[in-house]
Amino acid sequence: MIRSHRITHRRLFPLLAVLALVLSVSALALRPAVPVSSPASAPLYQSLGFSSAPLSASRSARVMVNGHPVLLGYQQEPLGQPMLLIQPQHIQSEAQVQVLWTGGDATTDETLPSAVFLGQLSGASALALPLPSDFSADRPGQLVFRSLPLAKTLGTIDLAALPSNLFQESR
Numbered sequence: 001m002i003r004s005h006r007i008t009h010r011r012l013f014p015l016l017a018v019l020a021l022v023l024s025v026s027a028l029a030l031r032p033a034v035p036v037s038s039p040a041s042a043p044l045y046q047s048l049g050f051s052s053a054p055l056s057a058s059r060s061a062r063v064m065v066n067g068h069p070v071l072l073g074y075q076q077e078p079l080g081q082p083m084l085l086i087q088p089q090h091i092q093s094e095a096q097v098q099v100l101w102t103g104g105d106a107t108t109d110e111t112l113p114s115a116v117f118l119g120q121l122s123g124a125s126a127l128a129l130p131l132p133s134d135f136s137a138d139r140p141g142q143l144v145f146r147s148l149p150l151a152k153t154l155g156t157i158d159l160a161a162l163p164s165n166l167f168q169e170s171r
Contacts, residue, residue, distance in 0.1 A: 060085070061162045065145045066154040068092055072143075072162065075128075082135050084118065084143075087126040094147040094154060097121040103134055103141040112153075115144055 060073040065088075073085035086099065100115035118129040135141065140159035147154055 060087075062089075063157050063162075064155070065157070066092065066094065072157070074137075082131040082137075084129045084131050085126065086119075086121070086129065088121055088124050091123050092121055092154070094150060094152070096148040097154060098146050098148055099127075099129060100144040100146060101132060101135070101141055102144060103139070112144070112146075118143075121145075 060071045069089040071087040099118045102115040116132045143157040145154040
């Protein structure tokens with residue numbers, strides 16, 4: 001390389017490095033604030049069962065699923081549809097944790113095909129899942145938390161063993 005070109009490159013490259021740094025920092029500082037999801041997408045999330053309202057401590061029960069605490073609640077919609085409210089306190093370490101409901105007393109591998117799929121946990125997001133029509137507060141049945149890829153039951157919760165005031169009607 002010719003000596004004059006070397007001198008030009010030696011002076012130009014540090015200048016370009018400083019200019020690139022200043023431009024990238026200013027671009028980060030001046031970028032517009034974009035929300036994670038727009039308010040227009042809220043009905044989509046609600047149709048999937050995600051709830052924006054946190055569970056109140058007085059109307060919920062804390063249970064353990066696979067060593068992780070989960071809050072459970074119950075409410076009836078204005079049209080009479082019973083809803084199960086689930087709010088994990090920590091993210092489950094297993095993937096695709098499904099929430100199933102069975103009306104029977106004992107949950108075995110034979111009763112899992114007859115269990116009703118309610119929804120799927122997603123991180124620590126609260127869910128409001130509609131319960132099936134044969135659910136009754138007198139005989140609430142059981143919840144089964146199952147990892148789909150592992151084909152492993154993470155835990156079962158006997159809803160009848162929860163506090164009796166949990167399934168009282170609240171609108």
